[in-house]
Structures are given as structure tokens and as C-alpha cells.
Amino acid sequence: MTEIRAGLLLFTGMTQLDLTGPFEVLARLPGCRTDVVAKTLAPVRTDKGLVITPTTDFASAPQYNLFAVPGGPGTDDAVLDAETVAFVRRQGVGARWVFGICTGSLLLGAAGLLAAFGATVSDDRLTVDSNVFTSGGVTAGIDIAIRVAAEIAGEAAAQQIPLQIEYDPEPPFRAGTPFTAPKEIVQRALAATTERRRTREAAVRQAADALSERD
Amino acid sequence: MTEIRAGLLLFTGMTQLDLTGPFEVLARLPGCRTDVVAKTLAPVRTDKGLVITPTTDFASAPQYNLFAVPGGPGTDDAVLDAETVAFVRRQGVGARWVFGICTGSLLLGAAGLLAAFGATVSDDRLTVDSNVFTSGGVTAGIDIAIRVAAEIAGEAAAQQIPLQIEYDPEPPFRAGTPFTAPKEIVQRALAATTERRRTREAAVRQAADALSERD
Numbered sequence: 001m002t003e004i005r006a007g008l009l010l011f012t013g014m015t016q017l018d019l020t021g022p023f024e025v026l027a028r029l030p031g032c033r034t035d036v037v038a039k040t041l042a043p044v045r046t047d048k049g050l051v052i053t054p055t056t057d058f059a060s061a062p063q064y065n066l067f068a069v070p071g072g073p074g075t076d077d078a079v080l081d082a083e084t085v086a087f088v089r090r091q092g093v094g095a096r097w098v099f100g101i102c103t104g105s106l107l108l109g110a111a112g113l114l115a116a117f118g119a120t121v122s123d124d125r126l127t128v129d130s131n132v133f134t135s136g137g138v139t140a141g142i143d144i145a146i147r148v149a150a151e152i153a154g155e156a157a158a159q160q161i162p163l164q165i166e167y168d169p170e171p172p173f174r175a176g177t178p179f180t181a182p183k184e185i186v187q188r189a190l191a192a193t194t195e196r197r198r199t200r201e202a203a204v205r206q207a208a209d210a211l212s213e214r215d
Numbered sequence: 216m217t218e219i220r221a222g223l224l225l226f227t228g229m230t231q232l233d234l235t236g237p238f239e240v241l242a243r244l245p246g247c248r249t250d251v252v253a254k255t256l257a258p259v260r261t262d263k264g265l266v267i268t269p270t271t272d273f274a275s276a277p278q279y280n281l282f283a284v285p286g287g288p289g290t291d292d293a294v295l296d297a298e299t300v301a302f303v304r305r306q307g308v309g310a311r312w313v314f315g316i317c318t319g320s321l322l323l324g325a326a327g328l329l330a331a332f333g334a335t336v337s338d339d340r341l342t343v344d345s346n347v348f349t350s351g352g353v354t355a356g357i358d359i360a361i362r363v364a365a366e367i368a369g370e371a372a373a374q375q376i377p378l379q380i381e382y383d384p385e386p387p388f389r390a391g392t393p394f395t396a397p398k399e400i401v402q403r404a405l406a407a408t409t410e411r412r413r414t415r416e417a418a419v420r421q422a423a424d425a426l427s428e429r430d
């Protein structure tokens with residue numbers, strides 16, 4: 001098996017489990033060297049306060065075979081940051097496997113990596129289009145990473161990873177999607193995020209304008 | 216609802232997802248303030264290279280209501296570190312909810328927090344005994360944290376958390392336990408960890424001796 005260089009993007013205000021879930025899977029893939037890559041080497045505060053130190057920065061990063069972009073509230077700023085968008089574009093164009101986890105897919109879009117496909121919205125937990133994997137939020141990043149690990153290393157090698165991380169989920173509630181959660185819970189969540197969604201839509205529009213001006 | 220102070224123990228060589236999984240859940244629990252607590256404030260390298268910065272240190276930590284102890288290879292050193300064991304004991308005795316995730320349970324044992332129960336080994340993903348919750352490895356910490364969140368805040372509040380983190384797992388393989396993984400995979404994993412298990416057994420024996428000398 002060829003050596004895999006995996007890069008997971010770290011940026012302020014992202015949701016840490018979008019990164020730490022796939023990290024745990026990829027770091028256990030034989031022959032895979034996993035970087036956490038940020039704009040600079042300074043520690044980065046994620047949305048709920050967990051602070052992670054990058055292992056490398058944009059300037060020193062190699063071209064990754066596998067490049068993963070997490071999501072979270074910080075996406076709104078990241079899609080408007082020219083340096084971040086350019087890095088995502090460069091890595092995304094060159095990588096064999098590209099993940100967008102949760103709203104990380106918006107950053108792939110801002111980098112022009114989804115436009116070519118005429119991106120459509122899907123309710124599926126995981127969507128695969130050529131080398132670009134986009135998934136639902138947070139814990140879905142674990143599923144996506146195991147699936148890609150199987151593509152890279154074969155099923156036999158990949159099946160050791162769920163065993164190592166005891167990935168045999170027993171969710172206490174089936175409330176992980178708007179389709180399975182109680183209606184009242186979904187409505188409360190929608191109400192609580194109205195403003196955030198408005199901010200995000202504005203950011204995405206602005207990022208899309210920047211992209212079309214560039215092309 | 217009363218304010219919850221949650222403390223998640225961070226130590227060198229631990230498995231980061233044992234901490235980051237529960238962190239993501241607890242940080243989304245209304246009224247819960249979540250610390251990552253380590254011996255000092257210096258950034259800590261976890262077993263596969265992810266570096267996390269603590270939010271507080273042993274000396275400054277308050278008594279937590281909820282105290283969680285992750286596992287991983289670093290447990291072998293942690294169970295023999297008198298300062299860490301004393302901190303775990305102090306927090307474990309005073310906390311309303313105590314988690315041991317994966318081999319974090321060994322650290323609870325070294326602190327004398329399981330001895331009182333005459334701890335028995337279980338194949339269950341989650342075991343509850345009074346205020347002490349012990350769980351299987353890594354991703355099981357997500358399940359345990361959601362379950363405790365429901366105890367703390369009630370089911371209605373807790374059900375918002377799986378929705379926020381889209382916890383609707385679709386494992387690509389049912390290989391998350393020795394009972395579901397292919398036999399060959401289990402045997403390979405056992406063979407690969409023989410030496411590590413030997414080291415761990417020695418560390419646990421030494422920690423148990425220290426505990427019995429203390430009592």
C-alpha cells in the first residue's frame with residue numbers, strides 16, 4: 001500500500017468532533033500519516049472551547065492524498081477568508097480523497113470544488129461524487145472516515161479500526177436526524193438557529209460571489 | 216436546573232476521542248460548563264499525535280459535579296502517577312457523576328473508586344453502579360455522555376444533543392466488538408496487542424499494590 005498523507009483542516013470556531021472523529025480513524029490506518037493543518041501553528045479554539053494545536057501550517061503542508069474539511073459555526077468566517085479558501089482549493093484539486101464534514105462542505109463549495117458537479121442537496125448521511133465525499137454533521141465524520149479507510153486499505157485492514165475504537169454505537173435516543181427526532185425537538189432546534197442560519201446564508205452568498213468573480 | 220461543572224481529565228498518551236466525544240456532548244448540555252483538566256496548563260500530546268491544551272490544571276480545578284476519565288495507552292503511566300491518582304480520587308469521591316471510558320476505568324480503580332464495589336468485568340458497552348459509569352472504549356464515551364446528560368437535564372433537553380451532533384450512526388462495518396468483528400480480525404488485534412497488554416497488567420498490579428498500601 002502506498003503511504004497516505006492525510007490533512008485535516010483546523011480553523012477557529014469549527015466543531016472539534018468533525019475533526020477528532022475522523023482523526024481517530026485515520027490515525028489508526030496502517031501507513032497513514034495524519035496532519036492537523038491550520039493557517040499558523042498557533043493553538044486554535046474550537047466552537048465550544050476545546051483548544052487544539054496544529055501539527056503543521058498552510059505554508060509547510062505537503063500536498064495531501066486525503067484532505068478533510070470539518071464544519072461548525074466558524075465556517076461562516078472561513079468561507080470568507082481568502083487564504084483558507086485558496087488552501088482548500090489547492091489541496092482539494094490535488095487530493096485523491098476529499099471530505100466535507102457537516103458545513104465543511106460549504107468551504108469545499110466556496111473553493112469551487114463542488115461547483116463542477118452542480119451540487120445538489122441530499123438528506124443522506126454520506127454522499128460520494130468522484131473523489132469528493134460530503135457527509136452529515138459531526139459524528140458522521142467517523143462513518144465517512146471508516147468508509148474511505150476501506151477504499152484505501154481494503155476491508156480487512158479497515159475493519160480493525162472499528163474494533164480498536166469500539167465503534168458499536170448504542171445511541172440512547174434515536175434523535176440524530178430531523179426525521180427521527182421528536183417533532184418538538186426539531187422545532188426547538190430550528191427556532192434556536194434561525195439567526196445563525198441567516199448569518200450563514202449571507203456568508204455563503206458572499207463566498208459564492210467571490211468564487212464567480214474569480215472564475 | 217442547577218449549573219453543572221464538568222471536568223474531563225487530559226493526560227499524555229490518552230486516546231483523544233475518549234475525551235473529545237464526551238466533550239462534544241457535554242458542551243452542548245444547557246447549563247453545563249466543561250473543563251479539560253490536566254496536571255499543568257501545558258499542551259498535552261495524545262496517543263496518536265493530536266495535541267490538546269487544557270483549560271485548567273489540577274491546582275486550579277474546582278470540585279466537579281461530573282468527572283470523566285478517558286483511557287488509552289497513557290493509562291499505564293497515569294495509574295502510577297501519584298499526583299494524577301490523588302486528583303482522580305479527590306474528584307471521584309466528590310462528584311455526582313463519574314465516568315470511566317475505556318481503560319480510564321483502570322485509573323478509577325487505581326484511585327480506589329471501584330474497589331468499594333468489588334468491581335467485576337462486564338462485556339456491556341455501558342455499566343452503571345451508583346454514581347460511577349464505566350463504558351467500553353472510545354466511541355462508547357459518546358453514548359455514556361448522552362445518557363448522563365439525560366439524567367442531568369431530562370430526556371427532552373438531552374434529545375437535542377444527538378440532533379445537534381447528528382448522532383445517527385451508520386457504521387460501514389459491524390466490527391466494533393470482538394463479538395461482531397470477523398474472527399480473523401479479532402485474532403490479529405489480539406496478536407498485535409500482546410505486549411501492550413502485558414505492560415498494562417504490570418502497571419495495574421503495581422497501582423493495585425500502591426492502593427492497598429495506602430488503605
